[in-house]
Amino acid sequence: MHKVARLESQYADRVDETETGWMTVVNVALDRWRTSWQEQTSTPELNPELSRKFRVCFPLAAHALNHVEAAVTLHSSSPWVAMSCVRIAFEHALTAQWVLWTKDGEDLLAQQMSLQDHRRSSEFIDAVVRAAADTPNLAESAALAEELSEFLGEKPVSVWSVFNLCERFSSTRLLYGIYRDLSQAVHPTYGLVRAHFDITPPPEVVVGPIRPFGAELDSPELIRGMAVSSLWALYVLEVSRAGHPDAAEVLRLASIRGLE
Numbered sequence: 164m165h166k167v168a169r170l171e172s173q174y175a176d177r178v179d180e181t182e183t184g185w186m187t188v189v190n191v192a193l194d195r196w197r198t199s200w201q202e203q204t205s206t207p208e209l210n211p212e213l214s215r216k217f218r219v220c221f222p223l224a225a226h227a228l229n230h231v232e233a234a235v236t237l238h239s240s241s242p243w244v245a246m247s248c249v250r251i252a253f254e255h256a257l258t259a260q261w262v263l264w265t266k267d268g269e270d271l272l273a274q275q276m277s278l279q280d281h282r283r284s285s286e287f288i289d290a291v292v293r294a295a296a297d298t299p300n301l302a303e304s305a306a307l308a309e310e311l312s313e314f315l316g317e318k319p320v321s322v323w324s325v326f327n328l329c330e331r332f333s334s335t336r337l338l339y340g341i342y343r344d345l346s347q348a349v350h351p352t353y354g355l356v357r358a359h360f361d362i363t364p365p366p367e368v369v370v371g372p373i374r375p376f377g378a379e380l381d382s383p384e385l386i387r388g389m390a391v392s393s394l395w396a397l398y399v400l401e402v403s404r405a406g407h408p409d410a411a412e413v414l415r416l417a418s419i420r421g422l423e
Contacts, residue, residue, distance in 0.1 A: 181383070181421075182383060182386045182387075185386045185387055185389070185390040186386060186389075186390075188390045188393070188394065188416055188417070189231065189235060189386070189389045189390050189393050190235075191416060192228070192231075192390075192393035192394055192397045192413075192416070193228065193231065193232055193235065193393060195397060195409070195413075196228045196232075196393070196396075196397060196400075199400075199401075199409070200225070200400060207404055207405075208404065208405040209403055209404065209405055210402070210403055210404065210405050210406075210407065211405075213263075213402070213403045214403075215269060216262055216263060216268065216269050216403070217403045218269070219259075219262050219268075219269040219272060219273070220259045220262050220263055220269075220399045220400075220403065221400065221403075223255045223256070223258050223259035223262070223396070223399075224255070224256065224259045224395075224396035224397070224399045224400050225396075226251070226252075226255045227251075227252040227253075227255040227256035227259065227392050227393070227395070227396040228252070228256075228392075228393060228396045228397065230248040230249070230251045230252035230255070230392075231248070231249065231252045231389050231392055231393045231396075233245070233248045234246075234248040234249045234252065234385070234389055235389065238385060238386075238389075240376060241376045241377065242376075242377055242378070242379055242380045242385065243348045243355060243358055243359075243376075243377035243380075244348070244376075244377075245385060246345055246347070246348035246380065246384075246385050246388075247345075247348040247349050249345055249384075249385055249388040249389055249392065250342070250345035250346055250348060250349050250388070251349075252388070252389070252392035252393075252396070253341065253342060253345055253388050253391070253392045254325060254342065255392075255396070256391070256392040256393070256395035256396040256399075257328060257329070257332070257338070257392075257395060258272065258328060259395065259396055259399040260332070260395050260398075260399060261328050261331060261332075263399050263402070265331075271321070271323060272323065274319050274320065274321045274323070275319075275321040275323040277319040277321075278318070278319040278320070278321045281315060281316075281318050281319055284311075284315055285312070285315060285318075288309070288311060288312045288315075292309065325339070325342060326339055329342060341384055341387070341388060344382060344384045345384055345385075345388055355377075357378075358374065358377040358378040359373060359374050359375070359377055359378075360372070360373060360374060361373075361374060361378075394413060394416065394417045397413050398410060398413045398414070398417075401413055
């Protein structure tokens with residue numbers, strides 16, 4: 164038992180040290196984001212070959228970094244809210260990487276966005292037409308909706324999905340596993356429910372007082388998610404600059420913390 168306790172203590176120390184290193188990465192990345200991008204009043208000179216991709220990548224990367232910034236603020240007081248921010252950051256930063264490294268990635272992602280818009284418009288038109296069948300007052304609206312349907316055009320085709328996105332960069336499904344773990348804070352899940360009560364584990368389960376802000380997270384994915392998301396997003400931005408003078412520094416920062 165003493166050996167087990169010693170090993171547990173050593174493991175906990177290593178985890179704490181690793182997470183401290185990851186938070187250092189997060190803080191450095193966010194500081195660079197603020198000084199090199201947030202505080203700028205104009206678009207920096209861009210690599211001409213990436214200027215078109217930048218129009219799609221910048222919003223994705225900026226959204227990711229802003230959510231990491233929010234997660235840093237919230238992770239002590241509201242860890243599950245912070246986790247939802249990291250999940251958003253993770254998806255957008257990884258998508259920015261995918262657009263950067265995929266031939267015509269910006270066009271392929273635009274197809275997915277067009278598909279989503281087409282679905283929403285089609286569903287709205289169908290809903291108005293169905294409602295008009297029971298409500299005569301909506302007949303004029305239904306006629307207008309049917310006219311609008313002619314402008315929708317053909318349904319776009321897209322094979323884009325978060326699963327395929329993760330598979331592109333990790334055939335082991337590690338990235339998708341991290342994404343799913345973080346998604347506990349976005350969708351109704353057992354993890355989310357358990358986090359908001361003080362529950363004694365089996366065999367004698369006791370549901371104790373409420374936890375309005377959610378329990379602290381045992382999973383390392385929160386801080387690791389902050390780190391990789393901030394690095395992915397920042398790299399996309401820095402490599403888009405003319406001459407990409409600071410991109411190598413982002414890679415070096417990832418390498419020394421084992422986040423390549």
